[in-house]
Amino acid sequence: MLTKRDFLRSAAFVATAGIAKSVPASAENSVSLVEARRIAREAYVYGFPLVDSYRIQYKYFVDRTGPEFKAPWGQIANTPRVYTPADTAVQTPNSDTPYSWLGLDLRTEPFVIAVPEVEKNRYYSIQFTDAYTFNIDYAGTSTTGSDAANLLVVGPGWRGEIPKGIKKVIRSETDILMPIYRVQLFDPTDIDNVKKVQAGFKVQPLSSFLGKAAPKTARPINFVEPLTVETQKTSLEFFNILNFVLRYCPTDPSEVELMKRFARIGVGAGKTFDPGKLSPEMTKAIEGGRADAWADFATLLQKFDGGKVTSSDVFGTRKFLNNNYLYRMGAAVLGIYGNSKKEAIYPFYGLDEANQKLTGTNKYTLRFPPDKLPPVNAFWSLTMYRMPESLLVDNPINRYLLNSTMMSQFKRDADGGLTLLIQNENPGKDKEANWLPAPQGPFRIYLRLYWPKAEALNGKWQKPPLKRVT
CATH class of the missing domain: 2.60.40.1610 (Domain of unknown function DUF1254)
Structure with a gap:
């Protein structure tokens, strides 16, 4: 995990590892290539959730001509x-x-x-x-x-x-x-x-x-054009978007030293990160740091798939996450705006019982034994997402999930259990009620437990295995 302590420790490593050729990374600072790469890695992990959230908010509240626009700032947009x-x-x-x-x-x-x-x-x-x-x-x-x-x-x-x-x-x-x-x-x-x-x-x-007069209005925000989902992974303008968002994020006391470190490559509130002024060597170092950040995420994803890290660990307050920036990035990539665990948890399936990635070329079953349905105070659901986009899946019956409000429609097993069918092809009218349509290619499925009961939070209840039909 990348916490503040890890960031400072990496700085100590650079200090003892020797100084590489220094190339200006901003108008104010120079930094070694080795350290620039390390700082870029850290800043990218730190900044990804802020930049991705800004991308969404720009579409929802700023871009009035865009198809995703909801409402201007300060107005509620209901999606009925x-x-x-x-x-x-x-x-x-x-x-x-x-x-x-x-x-x-x-x-x-x-x-x-x-x-x-x-x-x-x-x-x-x-x-x-x-x-x-x-x-x-x-x-x-x-x-x-x-x-x-x-x-x-x-x-x-x-x-x-x-x-x-x-x-x-x-x-x-x-x-x-x-x-x-x-x-x-x-x-x-x-x-x-x-x-x-x-x-x-x-x-x-x-x-x-x-019923009082309004105070003087703050200066209007000159919103900058966000990056796309794809260019967030490829463009060094990412760091300028981060700098813009940080203007509206007063530095937390726990991050003062971290911000000083980021400033060495031109990252910080109101700063300008100019990729065009970087030398080829420095550009390669910064891009390498970004690649390292995604490698960190890939390692975290393996922990998710193995059940060593769950949604309960990565969504919450600053105090709860304790400045674990990699967890925060992982949460944003896998499901930005996910709930904190007391409100909802999200056990997901990226692999089947044999630890193989999920694909619509196979058929799967998910069986809940009698009295082992997800324990909730509100409701639960199982939702399908096509990968790598992590978006809902078009299908002939316009069904994107199965949930507990559909219990009266499901066909139960002889012993009272419930077996759900996850596959691309319709299993037939007699089994369609239990079918969650899958895409032809790769996918993930997410359980959602809204207002989970104690046994879901303390580990007494565990999600059942997803089995491939052979």
């Missing part, structure tokens, strides 16, 4: 449907809960979010995700309950008076914050009830809530 293969901005999206999205710029003043009363049997949540992609807090069924409430969302350093009528204060350490709303959909005929819940979500500036 579940996600389909046409939704491509976010990797590994769920298709269980219609989303609502909100982008908040907290520089001028706080915002008040209002939630309606929601039926007690309907799960909903609001996940507050900052610019670092830390899940800083939650509201909803499992945390604040199902009653109507007002929530105050404040930015870094805000120390104002909390007004009456506020149930909870959400404190962000970044100027930019994205609340992500999820509302359970029981079945397709339930969508109008979900729309009613979504219509009850409201947001307004604190001054409006108080």
